[in-house]
Amino acid sequence: MPRKLTPGELIIATHNDGKLHEITALLGPYGVTPVSAGQLGLSEPAEIGTTFAENALIKARAAVAATGRVALADDSGLGVAALDGAPGVYTADWAEKRSFEGGPGRDWYMAMGKVEGKLAELGADVDRSARFFSTLALVWPDGHHGLFEGSVSGSLVWPPRGQKGFGYDPVFMIDGDTRTFAEMDPAQKQKIDHRADAFAKLVAAVF
Numbered sequence: 001m002p003r004k005l006t007p008g009e010l011i012i013a014t015h016n017d018g019k020l021h022e023i024t025a026l027l028g029p030y031g032v033t034p035v036s037a038g039q040l041g042l043s044e045p046a047e048i049g050t051t052f053a054e055n056a057l058i059k060a061r062a063a064v065a066a067t068g069r070v071a072l073a074d075d076s077g078l079g080v081a082a083l084d085g086a087p088g089v090y091t092a093d094w095a096e097k098r099s100f101e102g103g104p105g106r107d108w109y110m111a112m113g114k115v116e117g118k119l120a121e122l123g124a125d126v127d128r129s130a131r132f133f134s135t136l137a138l139v140w141p142d143g144h145h146g147l148f149e150g151s152v153s154g155s156l157v158w159p160p161r162g163q164k165g166f167g168y169d170p171v172f173m174i175d176g177d178t179r180t181f182a183e184m185d186p187a188q189k190q191k192i193d194h195r196a197d198a199f200a201k202l203v204a205a206v207f
């Protein structure tokens with residue numbers, strides 16, 4: 001029997017505003033008030049795991065250790081079929097600017113360009129299918145945890161299109177639609193994306 005989550009404040013182990021907005025919208029109806037690690041000034045742990053689940057647990061456990069309260073983390077990324085699933089767990093790292101690129105900091109247009117460059121090397125008729133993944137880790141102060149995995153399938157467009165959303169949204173077109181995630185109203189994207197898929201499983205288990 002999965003452990004239930006009681007209404008009230010929940011620590012969200014993220015410094016990413018895009019994720020925080022989505023998670024706030026997804027949890028609102030359940031009486032949970034998200035407070036992010038970023039808002040609390042918590043430091044970001046090194047994401048040294050090799051799977052989304054490992055990294056989600058690292059982030060949630062760090063937030064529990066710092067606050068003594070239940071914490072939720074999302075680890076997510078983009079897997080491109082023709083690149084054997086890359087960038088995968090390294091999706092955020094591909095956006096990291098090196099010093100000669102004006103770093104430190106993250107540049108999502110540079111990251112999308114890297115993906116496109118690698119696809120271009122494989123030829124004009126390369127398979128452009130891709131999948132967004134999200135793994136949620138919910139960790140309690142006594143160490144108990146739950147893991148919930150979601151994903152959505154789509155394809156990559158080039159050049160990037162749309163001004164909404166965050167990260168790789170301007171190049172991802174979910175199957176069955178002609179708009180990129182960045183061309184969709186965020187409220188609509190949040191209902192159909194990989195995080196919504198993972199949240200549906202979390203909600204079914206803990207509320």
Ligand code: IMP
Nearest residue numbers: 074075076077078091092166167168169
């Ligand atoms: P991490 O989960 O913090 O390791 O970061 C994963 C990265 O994947 C994010 O920083 C985003 O750039 C990207 N990503 C995850 N979810 C989405 C999404 O819904 N849209 C666009 N990019 C995303």
